[in-house]
Amino acid sequence: NAGVTQTPKFQVLKTGQSMTLQCAQDMNHEYMSWYRQDPGMGLRLIHYSVGAGITDQGEVPNGYNVSRSTTEDFPLRLLSAAPSQTSVYFCASSRGGGDVGDTQYFGPGTRLTVL
Amino acid sequence: AQSVTQPDIHITVSEGASLELRCNYSYGATPYLFWYVQSPGQGLQLLLKYFSGDTLVQGIKGFEAEFKRSQSSFNLRKPSVHWSDAAEYFCAVGAGAGKSTFGDGTTLTVKP
Numbered sequence: 528n529a530g531v532t533q534t535p536k537f538q539v540l541k542t543g544q545s546m547t548l549q550c551a552q553d554m555n556h557e558y559m560s561w562y563r564q565d566p567g568m569g570l571r572l573i574h575y576s577v578g579a580g581i582t583d584q585g586e587v588p589n590g591y592n593v594s595r596s597t598t599e600d601f602p603l604r605l606l607s608a609a610p611s612q613t614s615v616y617f618c619a620s621s622r623g624g625g626d627v628g629d630t631q632y633f634g635p636g637t638r639l640t641v642l
Numbered sequence: 643a644q645s646v647t648q649p650d651i652h653i654t655v656s657e658g659a660s661l662e663l664r665c666n667y668s669y670g671a672t673p674y675l676f677w678y679v680q681s682p683g684q685g686l687q688l689l690l691k692y693f694s695g696d697t698l699v700q701g702i703k704g705f706e707a708e709f710k711r712s713q714s715s716f717n718l719r720k721p722s723v724h725w726s727d728a729a730e731y732f733c734a735v736g737a738g739a740g741k742s743t744f745g746d747g748t749t750l751t752v753k754p
Contacts, residue, residue: 568746617686619742
């Protein structure tokens with residue numbers, strides 16, 4: 528199993544550009560989430576999904592869109608990049624069903640810089 | 643809404659000394675609690691987790707944590723720190739459905 532994979536590893540954007548961060552998991556997990564990590568801070572939840580076709584907002588959703596058309600993939604779209612979106616982005620998945628099923632597995636992260 | 647507080651931003655210990663990293667949480671129900679470690683430029687590695695049952699949980703790399711409901715705490719401990727333990731440590735509370743709330747982290751420096 529590859530686990531949770533994220534592409535790209537690094538990205539530099541100019542203000543106003545759009546892009547999609549890719550996330551995929553091969554563990555057949557129902558739940559997937561996107562977090563951002565800023566210097567000196569923990570991870571903050573952007574969006575999450577409890578299954579294909581179902582998404583919801585987390586703590587910091589503004590400026591981001593998500594969709595979940597398959598169980599495996601959960602892309603994160605930046606509609607019009609802003610310098611405030613410079614951050615490291617982590618995708619995570621979990622099996623669901625409560626208890627140990629709520630253990631999240633994290634991808635390696637995407638480091639995004641917006642100039 | 644749940645929250646996690648890690649009171650110590652930075653801790654320095656000598657190699658071989660014991661370690662305790664503090665974590666306090668706020669959550670309305672029985673929490674799912676996690677400790678992660680992150681090395682510079684790396685992703686998060688799960689050290690240990692608590693869901694129910696025995697309040698003292700063992701993790702990888704010789705770490706353990708104790709859940710104390712009365713104090714809303716889940717402190718991480720290690721009896722003897724190694725230089726390779728230098729990293730940033732995050733405590734998190736899980737609300738299910740892929741939603742976790744993280745503390746701001748504690749940076750551990752290990753002196754030789």
